[in-house]
Amino acid sequence: MSLPAPPVRCGIIGTGGIAHAHAHALTDLGDRAELSAVAEIDPARAAAFTERFPVSAVYGDAQGMLETERLDLVHICTPPKTHVPLAIAAMRAGVPALVEKPTALSLAEMDELAEVEAETGVPVLTVFQHRYGPAAIRLRKLVASGALGRPLVATCETLWYRDDAYFDVPWRGRWADEGGGPTMGHGIHQFDLLLSILGPWTEITALAGRLSRPTNTEDVSMALARFENGALATIVNSVVSPRETSRLRFDFEYATVELEHLYGYREANWRFTPAPGHEDLIGLWLDDDPADPESGHRLQIEAVVDAIAHGLEPGVSLTDARRTMEFAAATYASAFQGRAVTAGEITGDDPFARSMHGGAVPWPPVKGTVTA
Structure with missing residues (x-):
């Protein structure tokens, strides 16, 4: 009898409205996922978020979280302009990133992400939950x-x-x-x-x-x-x-x-x-x-978490x-x-x-x- 996979350790960058959808999805997954840390530059917003969701650690910047925590997945829930630099930071830290749409602001930025993905071997995924x-x-x-x-x-x-x-x-x-x-x-x-x-x-x-x-x-x-x-x-x-x-x-x-x-x-x-x-x-x-079930964040996040837990390739890839x-x-x-x-x-x-x-x-x- 095989032992259950350990929970996938997740971090969230940005604690605005869409981050709540991610946190709810992770919470619903029970012992399959763990919301280990969040990074938020606004202390008041971080405090409001952690009042609603149990989080072990809170960081004032993403780099500090990526350097300190042992994460299996990071959810990027920040304004679009920040998606590419944060995804690159995650890849260079060895952490797959699940990025809210749009993944990037241009095709050139998408190609930059693909270059870093090829260099590091760490994937970037996009939220297309439907x-x-x-x-x-x-x-x-x-x-x-x-x-x-x-x-x-x-x-x-x-x-x-x-x-x-x-x-x-x-x-x-x-x-x-x-x-x-x-x-x-x-x-x-x-x-x-x-x-x-x-x-x-x-x-x-x-x-x-x-x-x-x-x-x-x-x-x-x-x-x-x-x-x-x-x-x-x-x-x-x-x-x-x-x-x-x-x-x-x-x-x-x-x-x-x-x-x-x-x-x-x-x-x-x-x-x-x-x-x-x-x-x-x-x-x-x-x-x-x-x-x-409704075609919300829960279904895609569940699929991504389960793929990571079992060593499979999660979607939606940069190519898609x-x-x-x-x-x-x-x-x-x-x-x-x-x-x-x-x-x-x-x-x-x-x-x-x-x-x-x-x-x-x-x-x-x-x-x-x-x-x-």
Whole structure:
């Protein structure tokens, strides 16, 4: 009889709102994970966090935690601009990092992370939790098996609402701090799920606009995408939509599969419609698992913790995350240059590899700020 694996020792950098989701997930895992330490530059915020979650050690900076603690995983829950330097510090300390989206602010930064990962042999993972819902896993298996036939048409919509006050936080809506608008910070979860189902894309034609919000970035983007398998998809990312929803629809040869939710889905949020003559496919889709977990942080963090505990490769890898980041970069490049952009085109010294805005934003910056 084998002994249970020791708990995976975890640290969290940053104790803002999203860190609470990580801490709740780790707490729910019981003796499989241990929240060993947190690093937070704001003492008051650290104190509030440790009142809610049992933590053995608190540090005023990430480097001190990485140098002192023996960690198996560090969760990076800080503003986007800090993700890359913190992930590099973790890799050089020998600690795998699970990074909140976006992993980086540009493809060049993603490639920098990949270089350090290759040098150290320590992985960087990205939080894309919607990949881990049971229905999404089931759909990927059905697509891979060919049971649904070829994918033909897809739609992906992140129609959210953020008022003007949302952008009062200094790093929001600034290219240099957040990397982009709803394409990078909101819709990325939905189109990452889309990409995980449909596979590699080949071409994007897009539009983007700052229609309403006091932001340097876009507040709406729309893209048309072609995939290697021939499927065509529309992708909409918005923070100006009062009735908020997140919708995905996949039309295959033999069935339509739909999802509508907001920030997390369960089985009831999905709909499966077989094509005439293919009603037997309903049996492949139905799931009688009574657990019915929501597609939140818990599922991905559980998968990552279990992979580390058993010496397996956890997801979502830098390679997978870069495909999603490239989709965002191509959306901006197409929108700001007024042309189609192909997969693999944005490389090297391309301005859209160095930053998502590519130095080509067609609207003026908000007064008192800069576009970079």
